[in-house]
Amino acid sequence: MLDPKLIRENPDSIRTMLENRRASWPIEEALALDTRRRELLAEAESLKAMRNEGSRKVAALKKEDPEKARLMETLREAGVRVKALDAELAKVEERFEELLLQLPNMPHPSVPVGVDENDNPEIRRWGTPPSFPFPPRPHWEIGEALGIMDFDRGAKLAQARFTVLRKAGALLERALINFMLDLHTREHGYEEVAPPFMVNSATMRGTGQLPKFAEELYRCEGDDLWMIPTAEVPLTNLRAGEILKEEELPLYLTAYTPCFRREAGSYGRDVRGMLRQHQFDKVEMVKIVHPDSSYDELEKLTSNAERVLQILGLPYRVICLCTGDMGFASSKTYDIEVWLPSQGKYREISSCSNCEDFQARRMNTRFRSKDTGKIRFVHTLNGSGIAIGRCLIAILENYQREDGSVKVPEPLVPYMGGLEEIA
RNA sequence: GGAGAGAUGGCCGAGUGGUCGAAGGCGGUCGACUCGAAAUCGACUAGGUGGUCUUGAAGCCGCCUCGUGGGUUCAAAUCCCACUCUCUCCGCCA
Numbered sequence: 252m253l254d255p256k257l258i259r260e261n262p263d264s265i266r267t268m269l270e271n272r273r274a275s276w277p278i279e280e281a282l283a284l285d286t287r288r289r290e291l292l293a294e295a296e297s298l299k300a301m302r303n304e305g306s307r308k309v310a311a312l313k314k315e316d317p318e319k320a321r322l323m324e325t326l327r328e329a330g331v332r333v334k335a336l337d338a339e340l341a342k343v344e345e346r347f348e349e350l351l352l353q354l355p356n357m358p359h360p361s362v363p364v365g366v367d368e369n370d371n372p373e374i375r376r377w378g379t380p381p382s383f384p385f386p387p388r389p390h391w392e393i394g395e396a397l398g399i400m401d402f403d404r405g406a407k408l409a410q411a412r413f414t415v416l417r418k419a420g421a422l423l424e425r426a427l428i429n430f431m432l433d434l435h436t437r438e439h440g441y442e443e444v445a446p447p448f449m450v451n452s453a454t455m456r457g458t459g460q461l462p463k464f465a466e467e468l469y470r471c472e473g474d475d476l477w478m479i480p481t482a483e484v485p486l487t488n489l490r491a492g493e494i495l496k497e498e499e500l501p502l503y504l505t506a507y508t509p510c511f512r513r514e515a516g517s518y519g520r521d522v523r524g525m526l527r528q529h530q531f532d533k534v535e536m537v538k539i540v541h542p543d544s545s546y547d548e549l550e551k552l553t554s555n556a557e558r559v560l561q562i563l564g565l566p567y568r569v570i571c572l573c574t575g576d577m578g579f580a581s582s583k584t585y586d587i588e589v590w591l592p593s594q595g596k597y598r599e600i601s602s603c604s605n606c607e608d609f610q611a612r613r614m615n616t617r618f619r620s621k622d623t624g625k626i627r628f629v630h631t632l633n634g635s636g637i638a639i640g641r642c643l644i645a646i647l648e649n650y651q652r653e654d655g656s657v658k659v660p661e662p663l664v665p666y667m668g669g670l671e672e673i674a
Numbered sequence: 675g676g677a678g679a680g681a682u683g684g685c686c687g688a689g690u691g692g693u694c695g696a697a698g699g700c701g702g703u704c705g706a707c708u709c710g711a712a713a714u715c716g717a718c719u720a721g722g723u724g725g726u727c728u729u730g731a732a733g734c735c736g737c738c739u740c741g742u743g744g745g746u747u748c749a750a751a752u753c754c755c756a757c758u759c760u761c762u763c764c765g766c767c768a
Contacts, residue, residue: 292724293725296737300737307692310692330747330748494720494721
């Protein structure tokens with residue numbers, strides 16, 4: 252959520268933002284609602300002030316004073332009018348709020364203006380894509396041949412886009428989770444959290460999934476609960492509604508969770524294999540920080556995610572999402588893309604964003620400044636650290652050998668109970 | 675699922691119709707004392723929002739908020755209704 256004052260005082264900045272994001276939003280309606288809201292507020296408040304003062308007089312007047320009955324009648328009439336004004340005000344505010352919740356975040360000035368993924372500049376590359384003396388196979392062929400991935404039975408148990416991992420495949424999944432959590436908690440200073448995998452509507456609203464993206468979520472019938480599409484949701488909302496002490500900042504949180512996404516609108520894309528699943532595992536990193544340091548923290552966060560790939564020896568590149576390709580809640584996003592030999596290209600494996608105070612406003616998470624005593628919104632960041640399923644795919648493809656076996660990256664061997672190859 | 679108890683400021687806790695945005699305590703900030711600290715003493719210390727003034731901040735005026743939403747009343751933390759959550763006991767259960 253953006254500051255309503257910004258819309259009122261600088262509507263052109265909103266218009267530019269919407270254009271750059273290729274988004275539409277009824278700004279004229281919002282401005283009219285804001286004006287009407289303030290008119291109604293002024294009128295209702297002055298009436299209430301009058302009534303409050305009158306009530307104080309009533310209390311002071313003697314019971315038999317004829318003035319008392321007259322005054323009470325006047326105030327009763329004022330009360331009727333106040334009720335009508337409040338009712339209209341509530342309607343106007345409800346609509347205004349609804350609109351505010353649909354307005355995307357303002358991109359940082361350093362974000363390149365662009366239309367789609369073709370306009371995302373590459374920031375840096377790490378590693379060299381491996382060359383194979385044979386045509387590299389896609390992960391689903393490798394996985395099925397090794398008996399560690401079972402797509403048919405995943406579909407039988409649930410639906411398409413669900414996969415069963417078995418034996419060394421299931422073990423590799425677990426090894427990756429533990430490896431990443433250990434790295435972030437022991438070397439990068441994150442606190443490990445085990446959050447709920449289902450959250451309520453208010454929590455979903457806090458990070459921006461609701462109300463706009465409900466069709467992307469799985470919901471539990473009969474309860475106000477939704478399956479989380481990412482651990483960003485519970486981690487970021489952990490301190491919702493709280494006023495933090497400045498000394499508590501920055502908070503670094505990490506969690507492993509499964510993620511549940513309906514993938515509505517992605518029909519026909521990445522249908523084979525487990526690149527795009529309805530349920531996938533992810534280790535997520537979230538930061539809750541002082542507004543002055545959030546862009547330094549974004550760089551550090553991104554490098555924390557890169558470190559995972561470096562240790563695993565997986566080639567990647569970092570791109571900066573342009574205005575037309577950015578997520579709804581983000582001010583600036585770096586995507587990390589890992590090399591997939593079977594596709595001969597880099598594919599997203601992590602997304603690191605600074606949401607500035609966009610989520611903090613929705614969640615109402617603030618801190619009290621030590622110097623001034625004033626209360627300000629925190630900044631929130633999130634980044635995959637990293638997507639487990641896609642990392643597993645990348646390992647299978649980059650470490651595959653001609654005989655169909657897969658070498659286990661050395662740092663992972665201890666997490667695999669000493670297993671050095673999957674054969 | 676059944677029965678009961680509860681929800682008040684950063685925390686604890688008092689408050690059954692007006693003098694209450696709220697006693698008292700803790701915590702915090704500032705000041706006095708001190709070479710410094712502790713102890714002691716004093717002052718200040720909820721959030722949101724509209725207006726006004728201002729380059730801005732501060733200030734000033736007002737409105738709202740005592741779990742949430744309604745209702746009664748000139749007036750609600752206080753009375754009524756519904757809901758949510760927490761705790762205790764019973765049932766069920768990994």
